[in-house]
Amino acid sequence: MVQNSEEMWNEILNNQSRELIGTCEPNNGNGYHDGVSWRIPFRPQMNFDDEFRRSTFYSIYLRDLGLRAGPSLSRKGKFETGLRVNNCSANFSNTLTKYFTGSNYHYRSGNILRKIGEWGKSLCYDGRLIFEIIGWYDNNSAQFYAFQLNQLDTKFCKLKKNNIVFNAPYKLEGDKELYKKVKIPKSKCIIIEFPEELGGYKGYLKKVKEIKKLGNKFSYTENPGDNLNHMKNWDKQFNKIVADWGASNKIEDVTEFYQELSALRFSYTGICCLHEVINGLTQLIEYLNIKLKENAKVDFNIPMYEKQNVKEYQNKWLNGELSFKEANELLYI
Numbered sequence: 001m002v003q004n005s006e007e008m009w010n011e012i013l014n015n016q017s018r019e020l021i022g023t024c025e026p027n028n029g030n031g032y033h034d035g036v037s038w039r040i041p042f043r044p045q046m047n048f049d050d051e052f053r054r055s056t057f058y059s060i061y062l063r064d065l066g067l068r069a070g071p072s073l074s075r076k077g078k079f080e081t082g083l084r085v086n087n088c089s090a091n092f093s094n095t096l097t098k099y100f101t102g103s104n105y106h107y108r109s110g111n112i113l114r115k116i117g118e119w120g121k122s123l124c125y126d127g128r129l130i131f132e133i134i135g136w137y138d139n140n141s142a143q144f145y146a147f148q149l150n151q152l153d154t155k156f157c158k159l160k161k162n163n164i165v166f167n168a169p170y171k172l173e174g175d176k177e178l179y180k181k182v183k184i185p186k187s188k189c190i191i192i193e194f195p196e197e198l199g200g201y202k203g204y205l206k207k208v209k210e211i212k213k214l215g216n217k218f219s220y221t222e223n224p225g226d227n228l229n230h231m232k233n234w235d236k237q238f239n240k241i242v243a244d245w246g247a248s249n250k251i252e253d254v255t256e257f258y259q260e261l262s263a264l265r266f267s268y269t270g271i272c273c274l275h276e277v278i279n280g281l282t283q284l285i286e287y288l289n290i291k292l293k294e295n296a297k298v299d300f301n302i303p304m305y306e307k308q309n310v311k312e313y314q315n316k317w318l319n320g321e322l323s324f325k326e327a328n329e330l331l332y333i
Contacts, residue, residue: 003293008143009091012292015138015145016098026139035134036184037150037166044153044169044177057211057238058125064248066124068270069277070117078302079113083278085285088296096288099147112281119192119277120270127204128154129192129280130164132184133287144291149190149284164189188287192280195272197307198245210241245269260327264317267331268310275300275307304330 004012015031022029052058071079085093101111123129129151136146156168164184169177194204214237219230232252239251239262246265251258282298289296303309313330316322 011138011141011143012145013091016095020136020146020148031136031138031145033134033136035132035150036182037132037152038170039150040153040169042172052212056217061242061247062124065266065270065273066121068267069120069124069273071113076113082300082302083113084299085296086299088294092288092292092294092296095146095292100284116277116281119280120274123192123194123273123277126154127194128201130154130157131190133188133190133284135188135291159191162186190280190283192276195276197272198269207241211238214238260324261314261317263331264314264327268314271305271310272307274305
């Protein structure tokens with residue numbers, strides 16, 4: 001691949017010094033873009049499940065899972081050395097950081113890690129993330145110089161073989177929501193889904209449906225005993241549903257052995273989600289490689305975060321080959 005010349009990079013960097021202002025047609029701003037989708041400018045009536053967002057599954061369980069699925073501050077040091085975008089120019093790295101993180105700072109792995117953490121949380125809350133990559137181009141030369149990521153509400157998306165059908169509201173006329181349907185090529189999208197090892201997106205939706213059927217964990221009656229029994233029964237049924245994902249909370253009426261196994265499973269679930277998010281970053285890098293004529297690669301090399309290694313630790317625990325101390329250390333990697 002013939003890389004961009006210094007002259008071409010000068011043109012790209014000159015364009016990057018300006019705000020991303022323009023339309024999908026040249027000469028209507030600082031540049032023009034190839035965006036197909038739009039940001040929904042209001043909260044759609046059919047789309048907000050208030051009760052689910054207030055549930056303990058959403059506000060506690062998925063929150064904790066999202067923290068496991070991202071490089072938190074306590075693990076930042078490992079990721080700054082173990083997760084890198086390599087084999088690229090400084091201009092490529094700075095372009096990635098500037099528009100991926102919304103930061104004007106030069107390349108810093110911390111900025112990338114913070115964004116990956118946000119993606120990890122969103123994946124755990126929604127089960128699927130879809131972004132349209134919107135490219136920006138020079139008015140005269142049509143040279144690509146920047147990008148934006150527009151996150152699509154997945155409830156308005158249908159995945160087809162080569163494109164994503166986005167059928168979503170775009171404006172209000174009084175109380176009426178007006179919809180518009182477009183097709184977005186998958187080649188300009190990032191698609192991140194709940195890990196296949198854990199049921200994939202369909203399995204995620206099935207879990208959510210089963211948990212919703214449990215109703216509210218908290219029952220408000222005049223009898224405190226009934227309320228307590230209701231909560232205990234709710235927890236018991238909930239723990240059965242999420243048994244294969246594991247849990248970070250204390251589970252009543254189980255052995256310490258099973259409690260530890262559940263915690264190890266939860267750690268594995270979070271790490272699998274992290275790998276899917278990094279795969280999403282890889283999709284963005286592959287897009288930029290084409291646009292900027294480079295061959296950058298995402299290098300993720302932290303042995304303790306390899307899925308196969310974490311799975312082996314689970315098996316060792318099941319076979320009695322791991323002590324409680326060793327198992328507990330794995331929960332805080």
